[in-house]
Amino acid sequence: MTDAATHARTDALLDEELRLLDAYWRAANYLSAGQIYLLDNPLLREPLKPSDIKPRLLGHWGTSPGLNFCYAHLNRVIRARDQDMIYIMGPGHGGPSAVANAWLEGTYSEVYPEVSQDEAGMARLFRQFSFPGGVPSHVAPETPGSIHEGGELGYSLAHAFGAAFDNPDLVVACIVGDGEAETGPLATSWHSNKFLDPAGDGAVLPILHLNGYKIANPTVLARIPEAELVALFEGYGYRPYLVSGDDPAVMHARMAEALDLAMDEIADIQATARRGGRDGVRPRWPMIILRTPKGWTGPREVDGLPVEGTWRSHQVPLAGVRDNPAHLAQLEKWLRSYRPEELFDEIGRPVPQVRAQAPQGDRRMSANPHANGGLLLHPLVLPDFRDYAVPVDEPGTTFSEPTRVLGSMLRDVVARNPDNFRIMGPDETASNRLGAVFEVTDRVWEAERLPTDEHLASSGQVMEVLSEHLCQGWLEGYLLTGRHGLFNSYEAFIHIVDAMFNQHAKWLKVTRHLPWRRPIASLNYLLSSHVWRQDHNGFTHQDPGFLDVVMNKKPEIIRVYLPPDANTLLSVADHCLRSRDYVNVVVAGKQPVLNWLPMDEAVVHCARGIGIWEWASTDAGADPDVVLACAGDVPTLETLAAVDLLRRHLPEIRVRVVNVVDLMRLQPDTEHPHGLSDREFDSLFTTDKPIIFAFHGYPYLIHRLTYRRNGHANLHVRGYKEEGTTTTPFDMVMLNDLDRFHLVMDVIDRIPALRGRAGHVRQHMMDERFRHRAYTREYGQDPADINEWVWPY
Numbered sequence: 001m002t003d004a005a006t007h008a009r010t011d012a013l014l015d016e017e018l019r020l021l022d023a024y025w026r027a028a029n030y031l032s033a034g035q036i037y038l039l040d041n042p043l044l045r046e047p048l049k050p051s052d053i054k055p056r057l058l059g060h061w062g063t064s065p066g067l068n069f070c071y072a073h074l075n076r077v078i079r080a081r082d083q084d085m086i087y088i089m090g091p092g093h094g095g096p097s098a099v100a101n102a103w104l105e106g107t108y109s110e111v112y113p114e115v116s117q118d119e120a121g122m123a124r125l126f127r128q129f130s131f132p133g134g135v136p137s138h139v140a141p142e143t144p145g146s147i148h149e150g151g152e153l154g155y156s157l158a159h160a161f162g163a164a165f166d167n168p169d170l171v172v173a174c175i176v177g178d179g180e181a182e183t184g185p186l187a188t189s190w191h192s193n194k195f196l197d198p199a200g201d202g203a204v205l206p207i208l209h210l211n212g213y214k215i216a217n218p219t220v221l222a223r224i225p226e227a228e229l230v231a232l233f234e235g236y237g238y239r240p241y242l243v244s245g246d247d248p249a250v251m252h253a254r255m256a257e258a259l260d261l262a263m264d265e266i267a268d269i270q271a272t273a274r275r276g277g278r279d280g281v282r283p284r285w286p287m288i289i290l291r292t293p294k295g296w297t298g299p300r301e302v303d304g305l306p307v308e309g310t311w312r313s314h315q316v317p318l319a320g321v322r323d324n325p326a327h328l329a330q331l332e333k334w335l336r337s338y339r340p341e342e343l344f345d346e347i348g349r350p351v352p353q354v355r356a357q358a359p360q361g362d363r364r365m366s367a368n369p370h371a372n373g374g375l376l377l378h379p380l381v382l383p384d385f386r387d388y389a390v391p392v393d394e395p396g397t398t399f400s401e402p403t404r405v406l407g408s409m410l411r412d413v414v415a416r417n418p419d420n421f422r423i424m425g426p427d428e429t430a431s432n433r434l435g436a437v438f439e440v441t442d443r444v445w446e447a448e449r450l451p452t453d454e455h456l457a458s459s460g461q462v463m464e465v466l467s468e469h470l471c472q473g474w475l476e477g478y479l480l481t482g483r484h485g486l487f488n489s490y491e492a493f494i495h496i497v498d499a500m501f502n503q504h505a506k507w508l509k510v511t512r513h514l515p516w517r518r519p520i521a522s523l524n525y526l527l528s529s530h531v532w533r534q535d536h537n538g539f540t541h542q543d544p545g546f547l548d549v550v551m552n553k554k555p556e557i558i559r560v561y562l563p564p565d566a567n568t569l570l571s572v573a574d575h576c577l578r579s580r581d582y583v584n585v586v587v588a589g590k591q592p593v594l595n596w597l598p599m600d601e602a603v604v605h606c607a608r609g610i611g612i613w614e615w616a617s618t619d620a621g622a623d624p625d626v627v628l629a630c631a632g633d634v635p636t637l638e639t640l641a642a643v644d645l646l647r648r649h650l651p652e653i654r655v656r657v658v659n660v661v662d663l664m665r666l667q668p669d670t671e672h673p674h675g676l677s678d679r680e681f682d683s684l685f686t687t688d689k690p691i692i693f694a695f696h697g698y699p700y701l702i703h704r705l706t707y708r709r710n711g712h713a714n715l716h717v718r719g720y721k722e723e724g725t726t727t728t729p730f731d732m733v734m735l736n737d738l739d740r741f742h743l744v745m746d747v748i749d750r751i752p753a754l755r756g757r758a759g760h761v762r763q764h765m766m767d768e769r770f771r772h773r774a775y776t777r778e779y780g781q782d783p784a785d786i787n788e789w790v791w792p793y
Helices: 015-037 064-081 095-104 107-111 119-128 156-164 184-195 226-236 248-274 325-336 402-416 435-439 468-480 492-511 546-550 566-578 599-608 633-649 678-685 700-706 729-735 740-750 759-779
Strands: 084-089 170-177 203-210 239-244 286-291 421-425 462-464 484-490 523-528 558-561 583-587 610-612 626-631 655-660 691-695 715-718
Touching: 015 064, 015 095, 015 119, 015 248, 015 325, 064 084, 064 095, 064 170, 064 203, 064 248, 064 286, 084 156, 095 107, 095 119, 156 170, 156 184, 156 203, 156 468, 184 203, 184 226, 184 468, 203 248, 226 239, 226 286, 239 248, 248 286, 402 421, 402 435, 402 523, 402 566, 421 468, 462 468, 468 484, 468 492, 468 523, 484 492, 492 523, 492 546, 492 583, 523 566, 546 558, 546 583, 558 566, 566 583, 566 599, 599 610, 610 678, 626 633, 626 678, 626 740, 633 655, 633 691, 633 729, 633 740, 633 759, 691 700, 691 740, 700 715, 715 740, 729 759, 740 759
Parallel strands: 084 170, 170 203, 203 286, 239 286, 421 462, 421 484, 484 523, 523 583, 558 583, 626 655, 626 691, 691 715
Antiparallel strands: 610 655
16 A cells, blocks of 8 residues: 555454453443443443433544444554553543543553452442543543643643654654544644654654534534545645544454555555654654544434534433433443443453553553653753852843743753753744754744755754744643653743643642652743833734633642842752753843842742842831832832832832742742742731732732731732833833833832922922833934943942
8 A cells, every 4th residue: 555545455353362351341341331331330230220220421432433343453453562651631631531541551540549340449440530520531641651631622732742752662643533634623633743853752652533513513523525625635745544444343454454455555654764864854743634423323213313423422412311211221222332241350450351451551552651750850961050150249230031041951951861851932932032952953844845944954952943832832831741841932822721720720729649650840931021121012912811810729829930130040050950840930031121130139039939138128127108119120120220210219118029029929828839938928018018019910810819917908919911012112111111110110109298298209200100101202222321321329
């Protein structure tokens, strides 16, 4: 079979092999249906009665038989080839299938001994599914062998490729549902084959499962002409093999042949590349297009309406079974059609012939160590971040570009960890000033290369594609299989992956309570090109709201860092790269900013996460009149400039400057592991003095974090309030009332003793705002007193 798309049509299995394969499939189907319906009587030792049925029927049958079919056949491949393989289930709510196969393989009972491989264990297996206190209906973290949670569609293929990168012996079988294939992230993910290096990476075998329907509607790819379908995937660069039908005997033979062809082709592609025989030609990786009826082997008709092969089989084909004797009888007939007495012995254990269809030990997809990546995780070999320190003899007198400084450190992280660290980003690694990494690596690129291209190669540790979804999915798959990485992005557009971040954070939250799941490397976001330095790109690029999304997740998972300069960024980055089971969000600028702290002080300040900057404060030995707090590089700059103005115009005012690096420190210690106790918070901010807080993001987030603090009534927050345009950097902060002049006005307005006698100063601050606004409108840039300001003390 040499055609790009080939219908598998010959008998590839002996009759006995076919019989055993079908027996395993029937067992998995029986267990899948049993989880949806049965509360008791798991092996149908007695006729079904209403009390055997769950009171609430939840779950999704329609996709389960196809998933089980693929699983059974992939097990055959693993056994025949001793293949290292994991299985990703993209179709939504494929949980019954994943759990059924893990139990058949014995892994489920190893992980959860109470769910034993016998009749009592089967009863517990059935009862727990979609049941209070049990397990979800999708492929959740609780399911052995899973790295992909199927509750939200679109990410399976990106996860699969992420798992394959730097895993040369691994094949990732990814079942893509035809409903899922309609999502934007999945449609983009087909292009991942342009980033897979056959010499150094593993392989992904996509299996597009066309069962024709979503919840209530047909699917696009199942309803287009076959020639168009084939042309689509040939256009993506794949070699599709088509397997279609509804006769199990015929379909087993076809699927076996297609898989053998695909696996042979993968082996040939990799062997050719690994002996240097590619000649720069991008391989055409195989994929399988599997077309089966939705709800295959389930009820063909219910109440006179077709079910198998229609949308009606998507969830629960037979509803109201407890109250409808006809449905109860039909359910029993359906379950008995799998002939469970042939599949399970007298104690309820799968018979030896069925158990023998599963691979052994770590070769079981439900027990593969890659699907529990913490088992394979090795710490990064990190350089000493202090070696990249920017000299700071006096605070606030010299400038550097923080992310450019970090880039030098990341260059050496890349060099020291050539096969377990990658940087993902949507075409912005150089733009975000991390270009030093290209001194030691290239961007991965398997498509055509031209002489004018720079830093493109078949292998590399930087991955760029203009899809935040794809970057996030690749990195998640990479982390979940035991490696490390960093995602750098423009701050405004990281919102594109809000939902993906949510799912990963939920995954981490659940796995923390599963002792058999080992910790994985943290998901690290570096958000640069941020809201206050997107003045040239305008309103569309100005949005710090990802921090608000992040703060909705469980406190033990989330960390948010706002380092104010280069040395604090180096310290924060080192901490994040060493951490486990977190989502770390680091917001740092790429434009020149003042250097505030020498490295030794930066390390201490980052370890504290929050602290008084004594060198900038004027309240030593006395209570402050006002607390000026800041979080973020631009807010820190404006706060310190405001302190300068206060010293010059109102020198009698005692000012305390508090800088926040770790945003979570603002929460109470009862709410977050990094939180401050009330006593610590009060010692920094006081309980009765005005607090003017200059914040990088939306002001209400600070109020949300501190609303129960003693001094909250005195807290006034300045931040981004959705005012933006194409303008100058200083005009941006003025538009949002975060500028130094407005901060001084806030101080005057909130210290009662100043309201009368500081009127002239307040008016002067207003005049300065007008003057600077007028200057930008005439000259198109900020005046020198802004651009050249340094800390004068």
